[in-house]
Amino acid sequence: MQILKDDVRQSILNAALAEFKQHDYADASMRRISASAGMTTGNIYRYFKNKEELFEALVGPVYERCIANILVIKEEVDRNFAKGTEASDCLQMVESIILDLFEESSAELMILLNRSTGSKYAGVKASICALVVSILESMIRFGKDETGELTLEEKQTAQMLGGTVVEGVCLILRDHEDGETVKRLVNQLVYLYYFGTDHWNKKKG
Structure with a gap:
């Protein structure tokens, strides 16, 4: 019986x-889900009390891994920039985490980043964006004087690029399911923004 219930x-x-x-979460229909699963909506509610709990079962695990990895990356970025590590190496860490999560849970990651509107996970994209902005700020700060203070223009540049990078990754995950294609496009995106920021730094210098 337990095997049947698990099935x-x-x-x-x-x-x-x-x-x-x-x-999106807000527009998803329990009625359509039940029809696709070949059962009544009432039967679904025997397993999941509402849409929120069902959504949680799908994206909760990948969310936990994503947040844990964000914290690890932030620690690595702070430590490595203090040691003078190249900015490109730090961005490659971000790229590696994205691709690892994609390989483990591609559909769930896409849903988390692109279909969470109306759920408690709606702010995940903003959290990831804040991480990328902090990395870009570190890249811009690298090579400045000892205070490392950023100008308003430099902060705005980091915000603009960070938001664009995150949106770019979300579009890639939304439109592509092939692992090699995702890897290539994410790699190109990271490469573009690293050298774009590096070029911006040289121009300022």
């Missing part, structure tokens, strides 16, 4: 995954 639960999760890939 039913997995069928619900599979149907929900397909639904959330197509619709």
Whole structure:
């Protein structure tokens, strides 16, 4: 009986995954999910008490890994820049984390970043953006005087580039499911923004 229940639960999760890939959390329909899973909506509620709990079951694990990795990256960035590590190495850490998460949970990661509107995970993109901005600020700060103070223009540049990088990654994950394509496009995006920022630094200098 437990095996049968596990099979039913997995069928619900599979149907929900397909639904959330197509619709934001706020627009997703439990009725469509039940139809896709081949059961009544009432039967779904025997396994998940509401849409929020179902969404949590899908994206919660990848969210936990994402946040844990963000904290690790931030610590690495702060430590490595203090030792004079190249900015490109720090951005490659971010790239590696994105690709590792994609390989483990590609659909769930796409949903987390692109389909969370209306859920408690709606702010995840902003959290990732803040991380990227802090890395870009470190890149701009690298090579400045000992105070390392950024001008308003430099802070605005980091904000603008950070937001664009995150949106770029979200678009790549939304439009592509092939791992090699995602890896190539994310790599190109990181490369572009590293050398773009490096060129901006040289011009300022």
